[in-house]
Each structure stands twice: as structure tokens, then as C-alpha cells.
Amino acid sequence: xxxxxxxxxxxxxxxxxxxxxxxxxxxxxxxxxxxxxxxxxxxxxxxxxxxxxxxxxxxxxxxxxxxxxxxxxxxxxxxxxxxxxxxxxxxxxxxxxxxxxxxxxxxxxxxxxxxxxxxxxxxxxxxxxxxxxxxxxxxxxxxxxxxxxxxxxxxxxxxxxxxxxxxxxxxxxxxxxxxxxxxxxxxxxxxxxxxxxxxxxxxxxxxxxxxxxxxxxxxxxxxxxxxxxxxxxxxxxxxxxxxxxxxxxxxxxxxxxxxxxxxxxxxxxxxxxxxxxxxxxxxx
Amino acid sequence: xxxxxxxxxxxxxxxxxxxxxxxxxxxxxxxxxxxxxxxxxxxxxxxxxxxxxxxxxxxxxxxxxxxxxxxxxxxxxxxxxxxxxxxxxxxxxxxxxxxxxxxxxxxxxxxxxxxxxxxxxxxxxxxxxxxxxxxxxxxxxxxxxxxxxxxxxxxxxxxxxxxxxxxxxxxxxxxxxxxxxxxxxxxxxxxxxxxxxxxxxxxxxxxxxxxxxxxxxxxxxxxxxxxxxxxxxxxxxxxxxxxxxxxxxxxxxxxxxxxxxxxxxxxxxxxxxxxxxxxxxxx
Numbered sequence: 001x002x003x004x005x006x007x008x009x010x011x012x013x014x015x016x017x018x019x020x021x022x023x024x025x026x027x028x029x030x031x032x033x034x035x036x037x038x039x040x041x042x043x044x045x046x047x048x049x050x051x052x053x054x055x056x057x058x059x060x061x062x063x064x065x066x067x068x069x070x071x072x073x074x075x076x077x078x079x080x081x082x083x084x085x086x087x088x089x090x091x092x093x094x095x096x097x098x099x100x101x102x103x104x105x106x107x108x109x110x111x112x113x114x115x116x117x118x119x120x121x122x123x124x125x126x127x128x129x130x131x132x133x134x135x136x137x138x139x140x141x142x143x144x145x146x147x148x149x150x151x152x153x154x155x156x157x158x159x160x161x162x163x164x165x166x167x168x169x170x171x172x173x174x175x176x177x178x179x180x181x182x183x184x185x186x187x188x189x190x191x192x193x194x195x196x197x198x199x200x201x202x203x204x205x206x207x208x209x210x211x212x213x214x215x216x217x218x219x220x221x222x223x224x225x226x227x228x229x230x231x232x233x234x235x236x237x238x239x240x241x242x243x244x245x246x247x248x249x250x251x252x253x254x255x256x257x258x259x260x261x262x263x264x265x266x267x268x269x270x271x272x273x274x275x276x277x278x279x280x281x282x283x284x
Numbered sequence: 285x286x287x288x289x290x291x292x293x294x295x296x297x298x299x300x301x302x303x304x305x306x307x308x309x310x311x312x313x314x315x316x317x318x319x320x321x322x323x324x325x326x327x328x329x330x331x332x333x334x335x336x337x338x339x340x341x342x343x344x345x346x347x348x349x350x351x352x353x354x355x356x357x358x359x360x361x362x363x364x365x366x367x368x369x370x371x372x373x374x375x376x377x378x379x380x381x382x383x384x385x386x387x388x389x390x391x392x393x394x395x396x397x398x399x400x401x402x403x404x405x406x407x408x409x410x411x412x413x414x415x416x417x418x419x420x421x422x423x424x425x426x427x428x429x430x431x432x433x434x435x436x437x438x439x440x441x442x443x444x445x446x447x448x449x450x451x452x453x454x455x456x457x458x459x460x461x462x463x464x465x466x467x468x469x470x471x472x473x474x475x476x477x478x479x480x481x482x483x484x485x486x487x488x489x490x491x492x493x494x495x496x497x498x499x500x501x502x503x504x505x506x507x508x509x510x511x512x513x514x515x516x517x518x519x520x521x522x523x524x525x526x527x528x529x530x531x532x533x534x535x536x537x538x539x540x541x542x543x544x545x546x547x548x549x550x551x552x553x554x555x556x557x558x559x560x561x562x563x564x565x566x567x
Contacts, residue, residue: 041463042433090461146332173379173460175331175490177529202463205534242465247493247534247556254560269534273541280566282546 001032001067001163001196003053003085008062010048022048023059024220030164035190035197037207037228040217041242046200049217050166053198054078054085083112086162090169092153096141101132101152104141108160119159126159127152129193130185147178151185158189165189166198171206183210205246208232208267216243229265248272285358287452287484288320288343288374292352295338295507312338314507315352322451325478325485327495329518330504331529336488339504340454343486344374357451372401375445379457381437390432390440391416391425397448408447415446418481419473435466439473446477452484453477459491467491492519492533496554503528520552535559 010023023045030036030053040046051057052064055071055078063070071081089095098104105123114122127137130151136144141152150170157165167186171179187210190197201207207214207228214231216224218241224231231238235245235253245267252266252275262279266272295313298306312335320326330336341347342354345361356374359366378384387393394412403411416422419439424432429440438458445453455474459467471494477483487494495501501518503511505528511518518525519532522540531537539553539562549562 041465042435169461173332173457173490175529176492176531177526178332179490202467204464242463244464248538251535251538251556251559254556255563258560258564260563269538269541272538273545276538276542276563277545277547280547 001084002065003030003164004028004065004068005052006063006065008052008059008064010045010052010057011060012048014060022220023052026062026222028215028222028225030196030198032163032196033190033194035187035210035212036199037211037214038198038200038217039202039204039207039214039243040223044217044241045220046217047168050087050168050198050200053164053166054082054087056082056087083108083160084162085164085166086157086160088154088157088165088167088170090172092156092170093141093146093149096149096153096156099140100138101127101141101144102137104152105155105159108156112160122159122161123155126155129158129189130155131181145178147174147181150174150178150182154182154185162195164196164198166200168200169202170199171201171203179206186210204232204244205248205268208246208248216241228267232267233264285355286319286324287322287357288318288354288486290316290318290342290349290352290354292317293339293342293349293354294351295342295347296350297338312507313342313349316507316509318502318509320452320484320486322484323478323482324499325475325497326487327498327501327515328486328488328504329490329492329495329501329530334504334528335507336504337456338507340376340456340486340488343452343454344376345370346376368401372448373450374452374454375448375450377438377441377445377453377455377458379460381434381441381461384441384444385429385437388428389425390421390427390429393429393440394443394447397444401448411447411449412443415443416440418446418477419443420469433466434462435469438462438466438470442470442473442477446481446483450483452486454486454488456488457490458487459489459494467494492531492536495519496533503530515554516552519554 005026005028008023008026012020012022038046096104102123105126106119109119109122132151171182189195211228214228232245232249235249248267252262252264255262256264260279262275266275293313293316297310297312299308301307328336345367348361354361356370359370385393387396391412394415395408398408398411416425419442421439459470474485478485496515498515501515502509519536522532535556536553539559553559
């Protein structure tokens with residue numbers, strides 16, 4: 001599996017006054033097994049980019065290759081692509097519609113033409129993967145809590161057994177525990193099922209903790225593309241484009257300025273703790 | 285009596301079946317007693333489903349108590365005749381900016397509220413200008429709202445509430461959908477309104493960082509207020525917050541972890557400055 005974008009341009013309303021050049025000359029390759037975070041301020045092109053990945057939007061120019069085939073070629077089967085590249089939109093629970101959770105998750109496999117038994121098998125597997133207990137399966141999706149609804153919605157995409165899972169702010173509006181639970185589940189999907197993950201997020205703390213590569217979007221272009229540590233080191237440049245680094249980065253930076261010999265690389269609480277303890281000579 | 289006061293407040297969501305019988309009752313608020321002073325900056329924390337939003341909706345009488353009472357500026361929200369004046373005194377801002385902007389131009393949107401309550405035209409324009417400059421959006425007055433960023437839209441929504449000259453603004457997760465800069469702008473804006481204009485702020489949020497400068501924090505669980513106090517008092521209770529599905533700001537968490545590992549720093553550190561100062565004393 002690989003997704004390769006070559007000189008992609010995308011323009012909204014090209015023929016009228018609302019014309020907006022949303023993506024400009026994007027060149028990018030996402031490789032199998034990566035956990036990619038995409039960050040950028042509102043309107044930087046993140047959502048447009050993610051809708052290109054499974055062919056929901058068609059670029060004005062450029063090519064997008066999935067496993068070396070150009071997905072915008074005339075005879076390319078986009079339906080199959082969309083099974084392989086699953087997209088979880090913002091607030092996916094707004095798309096729940098069936099009478100029971102299980103039926104809702106069956107909707108995808110049913111559309112793939114599977115018989116009822118296989119649908120239920122796939123749906124059950126997906127629901128287990130997102131950690132939604134069996135006692136909820138026969139409930140109406142609308143009786144679930146916010147975090148549970150969101151898991152059900154993610155299960156709906158997982159039931160199609162995608163190779164790539166793209167999630168647009170999957171934790172917006174969830175309480176801290178609900179947020180951590182969902183992110184841990186996503187991490188598990190990545191590690192155990194080897195699903196390639198693309199996570200669009202406004203939370204620098206989250207992408208710092210989970211992603212192994214970060215793509216920073218700004219005004220329709222790729223501004224940075226590097227490992228998280230490489231990117232957060234340049235927090236001043238990030239701030240200039242409306243972003244920030246995780247709080248921990250600022251703490252380490254301040255400590256260094258005060259003469260602490262700690263690494264500026266630490267991005268998470270755990271890393272910072274170790275660095276500070278090491279400096280204070282409290283590590284074992 | 286404070287600007288918002290409740291006594292034994294309870295609220296139930298009642299589900300009816302198709303033939304009108306009561307199917308289930310969900311007690312979203314189960315006995316809340318609060319007293320919020322005018323001019324306070326209050327933050328309400330709590331996990332999803334703990335009753336925060338239901339409580340917020342009581343504060344401008346979108347919902348009315350099942351049992352007990354809530355008063356806004358001394359007026360009981362059960363008093364149907366006073367609904368309009370309550371809503372004028374306590375304005376609300378919601379999570380999704382796209383659901384609360386209706387005007388096709390920023391200044392029209394802000395003027396919608398005062399126009400609706402029959403404010404004289406000259407006065408409407410004055411209020412629109414004042415409100416937009418209070419949220420630093422005056423330069424965008426003739427722009428179309430859908431061209432604005434999320435943070436800018438939220439500030440326009442706040443201006444729309446300010447144009448009603450409220451005593452109190454209730455914000456239900458106003459930053460949940462915003463990028464870091466948008467979040468900062470919105471928090472800065474409401475902090476300024478609180479300090480400069482003396483508007484009482486009630487902010488519901490899942491971002492613990494946004495709570496550290498509050499005057500008081502309420503933590504909700506299961507329809508009740510289970511913790512109440514100043515940020516430092518609340519955020520020193522790391523373990524208790526975790527059992528309530530919450531967390532502490534990253535700085536506080538790091539300080540807590542260091543303390544656990546035997547580093548001699550104070551309890552309840554809230555800001556980067558405090559942590560750096562304390563560590564410097566040691567290093």
C-alpha cells in the first residue's frame with residue numbers, strides 16, 4: 001500500500017468570484033504502516049487533502065496514485081478504493097442512522113454485497129476492535145454516550161476492513177478520558193492490524209504522542225513534513241502560521257534557557273519527566 | 285444573592301413512547317446548589333453526559349427546572365413572563381459557530397439581537413460597533429461570516445451576545461472545534477470582557493488549560509457538583525479528577541509526576557512559569 005500525490009492542485013468554485021485555490025502543488029507519499037498526523041489552522045487545506053485521498057474530490061490538476069494506479073483515470077474503480085481507504089469525518093456520530101448499533105455497522109459490508117452472516121461477523125469484529133461492549137450492540141445508536149457513538153461510527157468504517165484509516169478530528173468535543181480511549185484504540189489498530197493511519201487534529205499534544213510523522217499544512221501548501229520532534233523544535237515558525245507546540249515543548253525550552261541541560265526534544269509528559277529526573281540526578 | 289443562584293435544582297429528560305406514555309426518565313441534574321457572584325469567571329468541567337450542558341441551558345431558561353429553582357439576577361426562570369429578560373441578561377454561545385450565525389454580513393448578524401428586541405436603529409449601530417470592537421472584529425464588519433475562520437466566527441457570535449448588553453455569558457464548549465490560535469483568541473476575548481466590562485463568564489470546556497485562570501471551578505458528575513474551588517484547589521487533586529474522567533493541564537501533570545518521583549516541588553503548579561521557577565530553585 002502507498003498513496004502518492006503528484007503536483008496536486010485543487011480549486012473550489014474555479015469559475016466564479018468565490019474561487020479558492022485550496023491545495024497548491026502538493027507532492028506527498030504516504031507509505032504502508034505509517035501513522036501520519038496532519039495539522040494546520042482552519043482553512044489551511046487539511047480537509048480538502050483528506051477528501052482527495054479516497055477520491056471524493058477530483059483535483060484540478062495532478063495525479064494521485066494508490067498502489068501505483070492513478071485513481072482519477074477513466075476506468076479506475078473508486079468504489080473499491082473507498083473500501084480500502086476509510087474516511088471518518090468530523091462528528092461521525094451525526095451519520096449514525098440505523099435502529100441498532102449492529103445494523104448501523106453492518107451497513108458498509110452490506111453495501112459491499114456480503115451476505116447477512118458475513119456482514120454480522122465483520123460488524124462484530126469491528127465493534128470489538130473499537131472496544132464497544134456487546135451489551136450495546138442491540139441498542140439504538142442514539143442511546144449511547146458521545147464517546148460510544150463515536151466508536152460505533154468508527155466501527156462502521158472499520159467493518160469495511162480498510163488498509164488506510166483517515167480520521168478528521170476524531171476526539172473533538174470528547175472529555176479527556178473519552179479522548180484518550182479513542183486515541184489508544186486507534187493506536188492499537190495501527191500496531192495490531194497494521195492499518196495505516198492518517199489523523200487530522202488540532203491537538204498538538206495528541207499528534208506529538210501518537211504520530212510518527214507530521215505534515216503541517218499552511219495556505220494550501222505543505223509547510224513541514226518531518227518527524228514530530230523535528231517539527232515541534234521549530235515552534236516559533238509554527239506559531240507564525242497559527243499553530244503551537246505541546247505545552248511540554250515550551251517547558252523544556254524555558255528550562256534550557258535557564259541553563260538546564262535537558263533535551264529540547266521531549267514532547268510528552270513522560271519524556272519530559274525522564275529528562276528532568278535525569279538532569280536532577282534522580283533517575284535510577 | 286449572586287447573579288446566578290440555584291437551589292436544589294433538578295432536571296429530568298423524559299422520553300415518551302409513540303402513544304404518549306412515559307418510557308424512560310433520565311435525571312440529568314440531580315440537586316445542584318450554586319451561587320455565582322456578579323463579575324466572576326466560572327469554569328464548569330465534567331465528562332460527557334455529566335450534566336454540564338443541561339445546567340448551562342437552565343441559566344438562560346432554554347430549559348426549566350423539573351424541581352427546585354434557578355434565579356438569574358433574582359428572577360426565577362420558571363416565571364414564563366420573564367423569559368425574554370432572562371435571555372437578555374444571560375446570553376449563550378454554543379460549540380459550533382456555523383449553527384449560530386445567521387446574518388449574511390458580520391454587522392447584520394451582530395445587530396440581529398438588538399433589532400429583535402426593538403432597539404432604536406442608531407442605538408443598534410452603536411451597539412454593533414461597540415460589540416465588534418470588544419471582540420476585535422470591527423475590521424471585518426462588512427465581511428461575509430462564512431469567509432471567517434472558526435475562531436473569528438466564535439468571536440462574532442460572542443459580539444452578537446454582547447450587543448444584547450448581557451450581565452452574564454454562558455459558553456458551552458466554544459473552543460471545541462477551533463485550532464490553537466482560534467482557541468487562544470476566544471479565551472483572550474472572554475477574559476477581556478470579564479475584566480474590562482465586568483461581564484460574568486460561565487465557561488464549559490474540556491480543555492483543562494482554559495480553566496487555570498478562572499475565579500472558581502465547578503466539577504460535575506452524574507448531575508451533581510462534586511468539586512468546587514479555585515483552580516489550584518481543584519488541580520491538586522489529580523487522582524480524583526482522573527476518576528471523574530478528567531485530567532489536569534499538562535504542566536500540572538508533569539509537576540505531579542515529578543513530585544511522585546521524589547522531586548521537592550510544590551503541589552498544584554498551574555503555569556509554566558511556576559514550574560520553571562521551582563525547578564530552578566532545585567537545579
